[in-house]
Amino acid sequence: EVQLVESGGGLIQPGESLRLSCAASGITVSSDYMSWVRQAPGKGLEWVSTLYAGGDTYYADSVKGRFTISRDNPKNTLFLQMNSLRVEDTAFYYCARDRMGVAGRAYYFDRWGQGTLVTVSS
Amino acid sequence: SYQLTQDPAVSVALGQTVRITCQGDGLRSYYASWYQQKSGQAPILVIYARDNRPSGIPDRFSGSSSGDTASLTITGAQAEDEADYYCNSRDISGNRLFGGGTKLTVL
Numbered sequence: 558e559v560q561l562v563e564s565g566g567g568l569i570q571p572g573e574s575l576r577l578s579c580a581a582s583g584i585t586v587s588s589d590y591m592s593w594v595r596q597a598p599g600k601g602l603e604w605v606s607t608l609y610a611g612g613d614t615y616y617a618d619s620v621k622g623r624f625t626i627s628r629d630n631p632k633n634t635l636f637l638q639m640n641s642l643r644v645e646d647t648a649f650y651y652c653a654r655d656r657m658g659v660a661g662r663a664y665y666f667d668r669w670g671q672g673t674l675v676t677v678s679s
Numbered sequence: 680s681y682q683l684t685q686d687p688a689v690s691v692a693l694g695q696t697v698r699i700t701c702q703g704d705g706l707r708s709y710y711a712s713w714y715q716q717k718s719g720q721a722p723i724l725v726i727y728a729r730d731n732r733p734s735g736i737p738d739r740f741s742g743s744s745s746g747d748t749a750s751l752t753i754t755g756a757q758a759e760d761e762a763d764y765y766c767n768s769r770d771i772s773g774n775r776l777f778g779g780g781t782k783l784t785v786l
Contacts, residue, residue, distance in 0.1 A: 592775065594722075602714070602722065602765050604775035615773045651721060655775070663728035664769045665712035669721045 559583035559668045561652045566673030573642055579635040579652030579670055587630040590655035592666060593637045595648035603648070606637065607655055620646075642677045649674050680770045681705045683778035690784040691756045699751045699781045701766030709768045711749035713742060716780075717762045725764075726751055753783075761785045 561584075565577040577593070579586075593605040606626040607615045614626055625638040635652055650673055653666035683703040691697035701711055710729040714722040724733050726742035729749065739754045749768075753760055766778040 594775075594777075601763075601780040602716075602767075602777040604767075604777060607773070607775060613773075615775075617774065656727070659710060659728050662708070663710040663712070664775060665724060665727040665767065666714070666722075667724050667727065667733065669723065671721050 559654070561654070561668055561670035563650060563652050563670045563673040566650065566675045568676045568678065569642055570679050571642060571644055571677055574638070574640045575642060575675060577637040577639065577650055577652075577673060577675070579637075581633045581635065581652075584654055584668065586628050586633050586635050590657065591626075591628065591635045592653050592655040593626065593635075594651045594653055594666065594669075595646075596651070596672075597645075597648040600648075605650070608635070639675070642675075644677050647675060647677045680772065680774055680776065683711075683766055683768060683776055685764075685766060685778035685781045687779065688782045688784070690786055691753070692786050693758065694755055696752065696754045697756055697783065699753075699764050699783065701749045701751075701778045702747055703768065703776075703778075704747055705768055705770050705776075706744060706747050706749050708771070711742070711744060711766045711768050713740075713749075713751045714765045714767065715760075715762045716765065722765065756783075756785050758785050 592607040652670040654668040681704045713726040716722040730742040
């Protein structure tokens with residue numbers, strides 16, 4: 558059974574840093590595409606970042622230069638390092654497995670964690 | 680990058696058929712996927728690669744596309760289908776994107 562368990566969320570002040578973790582079981586994070594998706598309270602889903610198995614990384618413009626996605630292969634864990642946090646980064650952060658199919662024409666998130674809440678407030 | 684546009688809210692009578700649409704230029708190149716999110720829960724995948732259902736998703740859920748528009752159809756909507764639905768795809772730069780979501784009410 559696939560499980561993705563996020564941790565590391567909490568209350569933090571603007572300008573500070575936080576690192577989120579996503580512990581995976583039933584999948585191998587180094588062999589899959591892995592992503593972070595966030596959702597501000599009462600708002601829609603927003604893609605944050607993707608890490609390809611080969612190491613390529615992608616970021617939404619809203620977090621580029623501030624957030625870094627990475628993984629620890631032996632621990633089978635995905636991370637999101639978040640620096641220079643802003644009030645507008647307040648959201649539930651979900652870890653998700655990102656799949657590709659149909660000769661690169663289909664991309665979708667087939668497994669999701671339960672999320673961790675990050676609140677940025679003074 | 681382009682945007683994915685969804686109607687904010689749709690309603691359907693119990694047992695009837697409803698279609699939720701997602702429009703975006705990039706859907707001419709990349710297939711859409713669809714997610715159901717119930718209040719207080721994480722999203723779940725209900726349709727991927729335009730018209731494929733993951734294991735465990737009822738066959739009343741189906742997907743289709745035409746041109747720049749993808750559709751999620753629920754045939755015979757049930758009370759438990761009341762949720763927010765999001766479409767998702769990617770752009771040519773590798774970025775993923777979501778539609779704004781459609782709140783489905785089952786009357």
